[in-house]
Amino acid sequence: MELRLDTAGLSGFLEREFGQVAQDFAVERVGPEGLLLRLKVAERHLRPGGTVSGPSIFALADVAMYLAILSRIGPVALAVTTNSSIDFMRKPVAGRDLLGEARLLKLGRSLAVGDVLVRSEGQAEPVARASLTYSIPPVR
Template sequence: MTNAGSPTARTQVPSPGAGTLSPDELNALVQRQFPDYAACRVTDASGTHLLMEADGARLRTRPGGTISGPEQAGLVDLAAFLLVNARLGRPTPMALTTSLQISYLNRPRPGLLRTHARMAKFGRRLCVVLAELRDEAGDLAASATVTYSVPPTPAGQGTG
């Protein structure tokens, strides 16, 4: 017997919507929610992976001309957020970063940067995304594991 006041009586587990969000829908989401990331553009997305490009010349650099660490972390975090939204099939602004572990491997110079994110786990409340950031030459600049907390869907609102 379910208690009417229990959380399970009022919410359902997040699940993918009727379909995934397209690259155009994700790019529109970035423009609405994250105007500071106007240099970023999703080029491919599904429920399992996402490819994003960024104009590194428009990102903050450190002395010596390398893209700053916080900018690199921001790119992998944004790619993970967009992948979670693509998988859910709807914009979910309250999907929140709970953990971001990043290793900086090579120094990326300003130029085209590509982020490839893939879904490692899509759980009831947590999603784990593995992301790689590569420079224009294809060299691996950073590798990250990002965990997102996904809010439950209120009952009656559906999933798509």
């Protein structure tokens, strides 16, 4: 399936529709194989002990999957998460951004299913793995 939104299109969409969090993320690459999204880790993303919080890691996974879907279907703002599961596997490396690699496993007319591997920048071992399902609104 061809891409409907490229890196610049996804970044612009995020800024227009989700300006409140857009500064936290950067679309690194998008292609037929999926999408790579960066969480620009800042003090507000940390929990006691100095590690990235679970909600921040989940946000990276959720936004990465959302943008991976939109890269294929276009700017459909009302596509929503209907199910998610996340496994936190190891502590992120302190002081490094997180990278979420989203992969679409199924893209249908009304549902999309995919997974996201989250890694600390420069590390091979994943920090977390998320599985997400999205509902896609009907075309009118």
